[in-house]
Structure formats: structure tokens, C-alpha cells
Amino acid sequence: MFGKEGGDSQGTVSSILGENCKFTGDVEAKGTLRIDGVMDGKIEASDTVIVGKGGIVRGEIHAAHAVVSGTVEGNIYAKRKVELEAGSKLIGDVESVSLVIEDGVYFEGASKMRKDSEPYPAKPKIVKQPEEDKIKQS
Secondary structure: OOOOOOOOHHEEEEEEEEEEEEEOOOOEOOEEEEOOOOOOEEEEEEEEEOOOOOOEOOOOEEEEOOOOOEEEEOOEEEEEEEEEOOEEEEEEEEEEEEEEOOOOOEEEEEEEEEOOOOOOOOOOOOOOOHHHHHHHHH
């Protein structure tokens, strides 16, 4: 479905993880990110995340729009739309304004539909305990 609508989905891909690449870690991308290889970690993109047919993502995806043709093992949070194309696999939850699931998709998880104006929850901040507090608790 990528590029079928006349919106931002026809924009240029600004970053690509190729099919023979494996990456472990978190990625923050401005624009559109395409994954055709294996990605282990969290993805944050300002626009679209595309997981190609051979692409595998193990981790959360945060984007405005997500198009999955490959495999995602993790939750997807999209401000606009999530598209699960025929033959794709998603094991995880989806939070989005719009969700499109084609025939032949394997989806194991829950879906929460959001209103366009509904804000996403704030990201939890990790607070490190001072060393002396850890010693007192021991």
C-alpha cells in the first residue's frame, strides 16, 4: 500500500537499512526510514517507517505512519496510520488513528484506536538511584 495514497507516503526515503544488514540499537530518524534487513531495537521516526518484505524489526516503532510488509515483533505507535500488507507478520500491539490490515496478515496483539487530537502518553523517565540508596536497601 505504500505510495497508493496521495499523502506524505510518497516522500523520499531518507534512511535505509539494506537487506544484508543487521543492526542492534536504537534509531532516531528524521523523515522516512526503510528496513529491509534485521533491526533489534527501538525506532523513532518523524515521518514513515517501512518494513520491507524481507525486513525484520524486533522492538518498538514510533512514527507518524508505519507500513509493514515484513515482520515486526514489538509494539507500533503511529500518529496517523499503520498499514499491514499481505504476507506481513506483527506480534505486538498497535496504537494509531487508522489501521489497515490486508488479507493474509498474521497479527497477534491488540489494537487501540486513537482520536486524531488525543495526545500520546508521556514517555516514562528512568530515574537512577544514587549509590548510597542502593547500599541502604541491601
